[in-house]
Amino acid sequence: MTSGAAAPDLAPDGPEIVTCLMDMDGVLVREEEMIPGADRFLASLDRRGCRYRVLTNNSIYTARDLSARLAATGLQVPPTAIWTSALATAQFVSQQRPGGSAFAIGEAGLTSALHDVGYTLTERQPDYVVLGETRTYSFEQITRGIRLVEAGARFLATNPDPVGPSPHGPIPATGAVAALITHATGVAPYFIGKPNPLMMRSALRSLEAHSETSIMIGDRMDTDIVAGLEAGLRTVLVLTGVTQASMVSRFPYVPTRIVHSVADLADDLDLAIGTTVGL
Numbered sequence: 473m474t475s476g477a478a479a480p481d482l483a484p485d486g487p488e489i490v491t492c493l494m495d496m497d498g499v500l501v502r503e504e505e506m507i508p509g510a511d512r513f514l515a516s517l518d519r520r521g522c523r524y525r526v527l528t529n530n531s532i533y534t535a536r537d538l539s540a541r542l543a544a545t546g547l548q549v550p551p552t553a554i555w556t557s558a559l560a561t562a563q564f565v566s567q568q569r570p571g572g573s574a575f576a577i578g579e580a581g582l583t584s585a586l587h588d589v590g591y592t593l594t595e596r597q598p599d600y601v602v603l604g605e606t607r608t609y610s611f612e613q614i615t616r617g618i619r620l621v622e623a624g625a626r627f628l629a630t631n632p633d634p635v636g637p638s639p640h641g642p643i644p645a646t647g648a649v650a651a652l653i654t655h656a657t658g659v660a661p662y663f664i665g666k667p668n669p670l671m672m673r674s675a676l677r678s679l680e681a682h683s684e685t686s687i688m689i690g691d692r693m694d695t696d697i698v699a700g701l702e703a704g705l706r707t708v709l710v711l712t713g714v715t716q717a718s719m720v721s722r723f724p725y726v727p728t729r730i731v732h733s734v735a736d737l738a739d740d741l742d743l744a745i746g747t748t749v750g751l
């Protein structure tokens with residue numbers, strides 16, 4: 473693979489990067505441990521005055537919970553710098569139907585995000601059924617959701633991921649449970665999280681940032697990189713997560729750059745748009 477060829481549309485010497493969006497798992501942390509150099513990378517962004525958001529499709533936790541979990545790995549990320557699919561979903565419904573109601577299947581990350589935008593959580597004629605992530609999907613709640621969708625509630629899901637990681641192996645996630653509800657009702661949800669570029673656009677908006685001066689750093693081609701691309705950002709693939717360098721050429725799109733890890737960007741963020749390192 474020649475990563476030097478991976479900059480077809482975006483000029484390497486494009487506008488200076490002033491905003492950085494990044495995925496969390498596989499980029500900053502892996503299995504509850506900091507990826508070596510991630511702390512230096514975040515410090516370098518602060519030093520440079522580069523604002524950032526850490527993005528995650530995980531809708532279980534609140535931004536405060538995630539900030540604490542990152543702190544336990546040695547990474548200091550304030551809650552305000554964390555953007556979850558639950559927060560993006562709440563922002564979406566509040567813009568589409570301000571002051572509406574929802575039946576939510578999920579955890580505090582989702583229910584508190586909906587409350588915070590002024591939404592009422594109800595089982596009676598909600599505007600939306602919102603499916604999020606939980607470790608304990610209840611058959612009763614899924615049944616309730618199916619009946620409400622049948623009765624006309626609009627169907628949203630925080631993210632399309634079919635499985636999530638656990639110490640004992642994969643566990644069914646939002647996308648898999650959404651498929652169950654879809655099979656039962658014939659209604660497909662609108663997914664808010666990656667790869668929907670809505671997730672990037674809303675994060676950029678929260679920073680009052682622009683796509684031309686922003687990059688998206690991620691470890692997955694089919695979510696992080698494609699969503700960044702569709703939102704008009706330059707993209708950086710790191711190889712500390714699920715994607716290996718040999719897998720990149722299978723995709724119909726390429727990242728702007730590929731680096732081994734965010735540690736490569738710690739000393740010089742310009743590497744993200746300049747020379748690809750070490751491949």
Ligand SMILES: [Mg+2]
Pocket residue numbers: 495496497498499690691692713
């Ligand atoms: Mg990831």
